[in-house]
Amino acid sequence: MERKSQRISLIVSSVLLVLLAVVTFWQTSLDFGDFRPGGATETIVLWGTSTLVVIGVLALGFIVFRSLLKLYVDSRQNRLGSRIKTKLVVGALVLSIVPVVCLVIFNFSFLNRTLDKWFTQPTREIHDQAEALWREVVPDKSEADALRIAAMPETAAALVEGRVDEAFRAQLSEIVDGERAHYIALVPTAGRRPLAEVHAGALFQGPVEWRRLDRPRDDGGGENVFSVVHREYLYSVAQVRDGSNHVGRVVVAWEFPREFTERLALMRGEYEAYTATHSAYRNFRYFYLGMLSLIAIFVLFVGTWLALFLSKQIIVPIEALVEATDELSSGHLGFRIQAQTSDELGALVESFNSMTQQLEMKTRQLQLSNEDLAQANVELESRRRFIDAILESITPGVISVAADGEVLKVNSSLRRMFGLPLDAALQRLAELFAGDDLQDLAYMLNRARRTGLAASELEVERDGRIRHLAVTVSALAKDEQVDEGPASFVVVLEDTTELLRAQKSAAWNEVARRVAHEIKNPLTPIALSAERMSRLLKRYGGLDDSPERRKLRERFEKCTETIVREVETLRTLVDEFAQFARFPQAKPERADLNAVIEEALDVFHGRLDDVVIRCDLAAGLPEVFIDPEQFKRVVVNLIDNAAEAVRGAWVKEIFIASAPGPVPDSVELVVADSGMGISAKDKEKLFLPYFSTKKRGTGLGLAIVSRILSEHQATIRVEENQPSGSRFIIEVPTAASRPAVVVGVAG
Structure with missing residues (x-):
């Protein structure tokens, strides 16, 4: 459609151009014979000239106005290429109009000077002399x-x-x-x-x-x-x-x-000829000015049309390039320019089409690569999520460490292991380890750098509590394009404190079982023999009532009483050994921890008159899955130990509290005393069997507490109390966090 309109415009312009050329040639070839045009001819010529001038002015004005109007509309609508089109068209119009205007001004001035010379000296002087002669001759x-x-x-x-x-x-x-x-x-x-x-x-x-x-x-x-x-x-x-x-x-x-x-x-x-010519001066002036205007309009029309035509030949490919550039910026890489030209602009168009074709091919290849990369990223993200899920679900703590010692990632188990908030940011290993522990870990990192794998055990003190950690360091190899050396390390920390404690407890169980078996067998004959000796002494001792015999009898009775008493003591000890070795099976159920604590406090009602017991039990705690009787025994043992600890203190106070745990789905129980406290070296052995800080303690109370809590998947730790004493902190998982299982060891 656009090419058809261009063809029609070209035909119309060509017809007008030929018509103006014919009229101009006809006007310039007229011979008026010494400036003596006839009346009718002069009128027709002047009318025709003025008419053609008006038509030419209108046609030229229409073309220029139409071009300028299109430029204005395109500029107002911010169409592509409107600015460069305006510059080219205005420049072409100026280049065509300025020379024609200069030519018209020069010819107009030249025509005026020529006509003035025709009707001034010497023609004017001849007329005046003839007139003077006429005046003299007339009598x-x-x-x-x-x-x-x-x-x-x-x-x-x-x-x-x-x-x-x-x-x-x-x-x-x-x-x-x-x-x-x-x-x-x-x-x-x-x-x-x-x-x-x-x-x-x-x-x-x-x-x-x-x-x-x-x-x-x-x-x-x-x-x-x-x-x-x-x-x-x-x-x-x-x-x-x-x-x-x-x-x-x-x-x-x-x-x-x-x-x-x-x-x-x-x-x-x-004189009459001059008078007639002078009377037609204005007509001749108008006629020749019309001729000049007609020629100027013809030249201006041709120049303007050629300027617009040539500018259009330049603008069309440029507009096509601008439009194609806009299409490319919009993502339409399949757009091609259809402008037909064989000059440098045509070569530019062909180069642009070739460039867009190559760009489309490269873009398709890039899209395919991006799709493959996106698929790979999806797979990597899936693997990463899978690995993160594994890391978050396993018990050992995992640390991803860069080659310079920067901490890249840790799992939640490690945060719980070191008592860190879940949203705490870690930057360096020094925030987790210090002193010899940090040096030992650095040695393991260097060893893993050389061999790829290093393993060892560390004893880490954290918040006054010693933890036994099994450490495994693995070095991850870098990409081949990067410098030599490992890119990062994976450090796996497994808390073996409870395992070692359980192993020691199991060993003591075996020792207790064997000791109870080996000691209990001879205790009965010894006790029976001592009792028999006592009865025989009472039966036959009265036969001889001499002072020496009486004194000997008294000593003998004391010895037998001592034997019987110590045998009972040994029997009690053996019974405790047997009880520790054969712990009764727990029967867990949903229970209220505060109710269990209150039942344990009832045991000490009226027995601790000189000790102040303060309670702060949080309301609305979630239920826990425990054996109430065994957990009651845990609380009783802790309160009993606290009462023993404050016996020689100035302030005798026991504090018992319950609250939500520091980690989700847990409940915390605290038993604190104002006693002398526990030394750092005794804290590690505090929950081992047969270790006691009391003079006559058996060392089985806290061991039994630790065993009960371990079977309930609960943890216990001891800290220093402020201003004095110790704090035993128990963390119990809620009933909603684990399934109902039967815990305990068969006796």
């Missing part, structure tokens, strides 16, 4: 005779009456004969034929063109008289008045010499 007597005859009463009477008598005719004849006048005529106002004529010769004929003698002129002196040269005669015409009425004219003719008459006629003809 004053001729006009005076005409005025004298017009003033005669007989003249007015004859013209009024319409007849001339013989006396007046004779008088006129005398004037002709005596004054050398050749002709006298009386012409009435109403007619063009003379009323009376008097002439010197029979061959003389009056003026043929009486219309030239109709209008007298005022000579400036108040009389109406003028003179006209016709052939070789000078005619002086005077107005005849009868009072205030014009009644006719008097015509007096004088004969010139032949030579003078010819020269005067030539000069008069030139």
Whole structure:
């Protein structure tokens, strides 16, 4: 559609161009013969020229206005290429209009100067000299005779009456004969034929063109008289008045010499030609200005059309390039330019199409690569999530460490292991390890850098509590394109504190079982023998009541009593060993921890009069899955130990509290005392069997507490209390965090 409209515009413009060229050639080829165009021809030519000028101006104005209007609309609508199109079109119009305007100004000035020279000196001087000569040649007597005859009463009477008598005719004849006048005529106002004529010769004929003698002129002196040269005669015409009425004219003719008459006629003809030409000066000026305007409009039309056409030839490929660039920026890489041109712009268009084709191919390859990369990223993300899920679900703590010691990632188990908040940010290993522990870990990292794997055990003290950690360090190899050396390390920390404690407890269980078995068997005979000896002594000791015998009997009785008492002590110890070795099976159920604590406190009601017990039990705690009786025993043992710890203290106070745990789905139980506290070296052995800080303690109370809590998947730790004493902290998982399982060891 656009190409069709362009073809139509080209055809119309070509027709107008040819039409203007033909009219211009026709106008410039007219021959007016010494500036003497005829009346009708001059009118038609001037009208045609002005019409063509108007049509050309309108056509040119329409083209320029249409082009400028399109540029304005495109600029207002911010169309692509409107700015460069405006620059090219305006530049083309300026390049075509400025030379034509300069040419018109020069030709207009040249035409004015030429016409002014034609109608100024010397032509003007010739006219003035001829006029002066005419004034000198015309005799004053001729006009005076005409005025004298017009003033005669007989003249007015004859013209009024319409007849001339013989006396007046004779008088006129005398004037002709005596004054050398050749002709006298009386012409009435109403007619063009003379009323009376008097002439010197029979061959003389009056003026043929009486219309030239109709209008007298005022000579400036108040009389109406003028003179006209016709052939070789000078005619002086005077107005005849009868009072205030014009009644006719008097015509007096004088004969010139032949030579003078010819020269005067030539000069008069030139003068009349000049007068006629000068009267047409304005018409000639308009005509030639019209011709100049027509030529200028033709040149301007051709220049403007060529400028617009050439600018369009440049603009169309540029607009196509701009449009294609916009399409490319919008992502339409399949867009191609269809502009047909064989010049440098055509080469540019072809290069652009080739570039877009290559860009489309590269983009497709890049899209395929991106899709593969996205799929790989999805797989990597899936693997990462899978690994993160594994890391978050395993018990050991895991640390990802960079080669420079920066902590990259830790799992939640490690945060719980070191008592860190879940949202705490870790930067360096020094935030987790210190002193010798950090040096040992650095040694393991260096060893793993060399061998790829290193393993060892560390004893880490954290918050006053010693933890036994099994440490495994694995080095991850870098990509081949990066410098040598490992990119990072994976450090796996497994808390073996409870495992070691369980192993020690199991070992002590075996020892207790064997000791109980080995000791319990001979205790019964020893006790029976001692009792028998005591009975025999009582039975036969009274036979001899001498002082020595009595003293011996008393000593013997004391010995047997001591034997029996110590045997009972050993029996009690053996029973405790047996009880520790054969711990009863727990029966867990959903229970309220605060209710279990209150039942344990009831055991000490009225027994600890000198000890202050303060309780702070949080309300609304979630239920826990425990054996209430065994957990009651845990609380009783802890309160009993606290009561023993504050026995020699100035302030005897026990604090018991329950609250939500520091980690989700857990409940915390705290039993604190104001005693002397526990030393750091004893804290590690505090929960081992047969270790006690009391003089007569068996060392099984806290061991039983630790075993019960371990079977309930709970933890216990001891800290220093402020300002004095110890704090036993128990963390119990809630019932919602684990399934209902049966815990305990079969006896």
